Amino acid sequence: MRVSENMSYKYGAENQSSSTPLDRTEVRRALELLIHRMEYIDSSCGNNFPLYSPGTADRWVSSAGGSWVGGLWDACWWLRARITGLKSDRRRAVDICQHLSPKITAMSINRSLIFWYGASLGDLWFGDEKARELSRASIDAVADSYNGEMGCIPLGLDMGGGEKGNRIISVDSLAALIQLLSSSRDLTHHQVSRTHASTLLAACGTGDGAFHPCAYFEDGYFRPIGQAGTWSRGQAWSMLGLTRAAAQWGEPYLTSAQRACEYWERSRQQFLTPNRLNDPSCLLDPSSSIIASLAMLSLAELITDGAKWRVSAYQQLDTVISSRYFVRIPPPGSHAASRNKPPYAIFWGCCYKTHGNKEEMVESAWGNFFLMAALSILLGILEPGEF
16 A cells, blocks of 8 residues: 555645654655554454554554444544545444444443544545444433533543542543534534533633643532643643634634643643653653644644644654654565565554553554544645544
8 A cells, every 4th residue: 555645745835844844755654654554453453452562562452342442443444444445444444343332332431532433434434324323323322421410421430430430521532522422413412512521621621721631520519630731641632622622612612722732832842742741750652742733733723823833743743753662664574475565663652551550652553543643634635623
């Protein structure tokens, strides 16, 4: 598979003036390598969903159910099908999509991550009937978990939410939730989405752009949990969600999105951001930089002068694909059969809790999808707010 050299490089002209220009050929090649990587992951996991692989070990921990990551693995295939135009890639995406259906009944807001990326994209991009049916069923299920007293859809008990999950609001799924419910034909679902976003902004926001990763509801009000803005991926999730809210409803989300992006730049001077600020383990989380870049590219579309945020996104993405966390692998072996296999890349820049809550640097399906999506935006395959 080759990404067409004639593909529109949407941000190329403006980007050439940035201090760390992204080379068009390098962007296209990086995307090709990630697409090739999917074949190796798929063969390693069979009918299971890939969760993570430590470092560059290519040793996948997989799951029959996929947890919240399953939808993002399917999203990789929907995106691949859109890029290649191959019916075989689309068939694989449809097959994975059907394996997501048991998660409809999981009591977790993270169903929005599963079904927005794993089902709704198949409906929106290809008009796939099976994906549409699953997407609509998930919208009803997610909206039905709305808690009127809290004014939100709580995190829930499943997928790691724990016994207090029904009293917690979290930032991780905000972007997916807004897009999933806002794609509904039922305006009641739109209102649930907007009320949830408003509650989260009040519960987790600080006013200066930093966001708490979650908040606990008790005695009629929310109490923020954790230090605001410290966890990089949580801050990046907030930024992405706020840009999606701003695209749907404008203010106050647009101002909040700008402040959140500004806080990111103030607090994180390096493009390869730490997993947590002042974390003694010194683990980084380049995947957070990718999600933050996607938020910045989305914000740039919503304001009059978005050049600053595009350049910031370019610099972060350039740093990631030039770093040691993006490893290019030649075709394995030397015999004739192996020589026909394409090279691939391993992106192992995701800080993730593995066994016993130990945090490690891993390759993951969600990290690969968001990097592929970001590169696709640069090549004009996707629009920043499209996914």
